Amino acid sequence: MDVQQSLHLPQLNIFAPKMRRALDFLVRLRPHSTYVASFQANAMALLPAKPRYRHVLQADARYLMDSIHADGGYTYTQGPPGALIFEQRSWDNSNTQYGVLGAWACAHAGLEMPYSYWRKAAKHWRTTQYMNGAWIYSGTPNHPAGGPGRAACSTMTPAGVASLFICDEYLYQRAPINPVPHPFIRRGLAWLNRQFNPQEKNFYAMYGDERVALAGGVATIAGHNWYDDFSRTLTSHRGGPWRDGHFFQASSVVATAYALLVLDRGLNPIVISKLQYGTNFFGDWNARQRDAANFTSWLSRTFETPLNWQVVNFHAPLTQWLQAPILLITGRKDPRFSKLQVAALRHYVQAGGLILSSPDGASRLFQKAMVQYARRVVHGRYSVKAVPPTSYIYTIQPWYHFQRPPQFEALSNHIRYLWLLSATDLGAIWQSHHFATKDDWQVPANIYFYATGKVALSNRLESLAIARPTTRTTLRLTMARLRYAGNWNPEPGAWPRMARITARYFHTRLTIIDHAIGPKLSPKRCPLAQMTGTGAFTLSAAQIIALRYYIQHGGMLLADAVGGKNQFTDSFVQLVLQAFPHQTLIAVPQQSSLYTGTFPHGVNVTRVKYRKFYNQQHQHVKTRPELMGIKKNGRWIVVFSSADITCGLLGTNTWGISGYAPPSAQALAANVIMYAIAHR
Incomplete structure (x- = not known):
């Protein structure tokens, strides 16, 4: 059933004949050992909350609570009170880890597992750990049963660390302001890192x-x-x-x-990364050690989508950060990020990521620091502003009706949110399993849907990062990214990523230079120029003359309205009228080579996909590309898209962007590049 949740194989559907017979057997099974109760509970927790499954899960919970020893250990079977198996030394860590794992499944399915259970279970693992951080199958430092060599510890040390993580989820639900050091987990993790x-x-x-x-x-x-x-x-x-x-x-x-x-x-896809900005695993960044874990678990259960989370640090490569669409930063003090650390945050945002910060204890000091870092990430180009109630993070799911939603400020590039700054201590709510405050779970769920564009996340092996080319690049092209008085480069990471795509898949080295619109703009040096933006703009008479000269003397201009913004489209149409008063933008015919790709390294893009948001806005699904352009002497000299292409080059699916889906955006951009090479 775990595999079915991820792969959705029809033969593993719970209504498939073989699966129905297997489930019927499982439901009739009565727990007679720790392993049976644990595995059965984990299976039942994956099924719909129907009475027949719920009753089995309740029986498993009772068995596991009745079977745990006074010292928190488990053995194979449940015996009568006073029997040998209930004595302190009659346990093993294999049964004990599966007892805890089964109890965790029951708790995650909504059954009440008392605090005393988790305290007892945690006590067992704390008292049986060796000072080097290891656990063995049975025995304690005071009553050893074999030495703690690697062979004896390689299976049981992970069991101990994982079990303590589970216990902590329920032992520390009061969301402490100060980090709680956990020497047992720290020593266990250190052993794993050594061995x-x-x-x-x-x-x-x-x-x-x-x-x-x-x-x-x-x-x-x-x-x-x-x-x-x-x-x-x-x-x-x-x-x-x-x-x-x-x-x-x-x-x-x-x-x-x-x-x-x-x-x-x-x-399973990783939905959120939590940023470790200190060397201590139990530092200020991690005072609420189960916040991201609990939120991810709630998302998985609520939307029946298995998801993972992870911790990243500033030593991790960007590829690891990009495994999750959201980066969570928590704390109560100024983290004092260095220039290099701010640069790492900038690279993540420019690659399409969304940062979410939450202040422990609603700390104003932390909130003010986050505002400053957000501004530094974009070099002060954009301001942090209050998020209005009409924002997609409140409205993307129409069935949610919020009473007291958490309030946010946001940093936006006028297309998408780059950084959301919560004024609410979300970590405390997630850490404490405080499900009664629904808004504090559902609004972050909306942020998840916003960041993913209501598109299923890719699994761990599918990365936004583009690998290096496996063969030599045989073609060259320099493209000018045009600067003007306006939001001329809202997505700085888009075209550099496209350059990596052309190198890997089209054997083409695309060099990108930022260039002013002026007399030095040379079609010989830069056969292709790219222009984009988010709002209304005007060019001076001198700039219009320079752009006309560039195009008439062999240059090609590609432009798109980033995010599908109408203001930019209106201004660009006016610019074309001023530069070419005797010509107008026309629809590129469907049989054009720009779509059919009938030139070296071209691809067929006569069929495309648009983003879900675009289709929703237009109330129907389009499958044809709709570029506009100007053609002269058999060559397209201007190509324009009112639907977004630029954001699609990032490979992300952020909601609110009206344009082509990333694969289609990248294919269209590639064809324009290869067309420019073929016709220079």
Whole structure:
């Protein structure tokens, strides 16, 4: 069912005949051991909240609460009071981690698991950890059962760290203002970072490492992208079931189940990254250690979409930051970001990301600092302003009717929000599972839909980052990005990303230079010029003459209204009338080579896709490109799109942008580039 949630395979649908028989068996099964109760609870938690499934889940919860020992451990079966298995030393950490995992599934499904349960479970893991950060299968530092070497610890240390992450979710619901140090988790993570094996072949250990990563938002272990390493190991297997030569030699079914869980759960899209801006994992940035985790979990349950979250820091590459459309920054003091750190935030925003900041304790000091950093990210070009009640973050889902929604300020480039600054302490609400204040969950959910454009997120392996070309570039083109008095470059990262696309997929080196509109604008040096904007503008008479000269002497002009803004379209149409009074923009014919791509390295874009927002605004789905242009002597010298192309070059699907979907925007831009090369 985990796999079905991610891949939506028809044969795994709960109404498919084989699945119905399997579920009927599962519902009739009565828990008789810790493993059975845990796995059954995790399965039931994925099903609709129907009475037949709910009753089973409740039985699992009762079993798990009745089976936990006084010291917080579990063993295989539940016995009568006073039996040997309830004595302090009769437990093992494998059963214990699955007991906690089952209880977590029950709690996430809405069942009440008492505070005393989590306190007891956490106490077990705290008292059985070795000073080097490790746990073993059974035994404690005071009563060891074998030494804590790597072989003994590789499966149980991840179990301990993941279990403590789970317990903390319910033990620290009061949302402390000051960070709560957790030496047990810190030592456990340190052990994992020292001992992590990227070539791990033990599927049980592999699943344990993944549980730590997903529960704690850990993006890398010992500097390794754990998911890349594990998926590489698992996908090197060819055909048939997986077999584990370490732990479950006799059961390829169990090994295959673990392999699928590792591949599936880690593959799920990452919705939000939380920024670690200090060296301490339990620093000011992370006073509410479960805020992002709890919000992500709520999103997953509410919208039946499995999602992950992660922690990123300033040492992580931009590619890792771009795995999530939202970057969360929390704290109560000025983080004192350096110039390099502000630059990292700038790169994320310019690549299409959205920053969301939330002040711990509604700290004014933190809020003021965020305003200053937001302004620095855009070099002071835009101002931070209050978000109006008509904003998409309040209206994108029409069925939400807010009573007291959280208030935001925002930094916008007049197309999309770059940074949303909450005045509400969202982290406290998420940390405490305070679901009664629905607005504080639903408005951030709207932010998620806004950032994704109501389009399903790509999985972990599909990156916005464009890899380096695998072959030499054989073509060259220099493009002038035209400067004028207006918002001439609202998306600075769009065309540089397009240049990486042309290098990788079209063997073309596209050089971009920012150029004033004047007599030095040379068609020989820059055969293609690009102009864009978001609002009304006017050019001087000298600029119009220079632009006309450039085009008439061999240059080609590509322009688009970023975001689909009508004000820019109106001004550009007026500019064309002034520059070419005897010619008008005409629709590019559908059989034009600009669409058919009948020139070297051209692609067929006679069929395109528009963004969901565009289709909603126009109340029907279009499939044909609608470029306008001016043609002279058999060559298109001006090409204009009133629908956005520029934002599409980022590869993101932000809501509120009226234009082409990213793949179509990139294909149209590529054709214009290759057309300019072919006709220079």
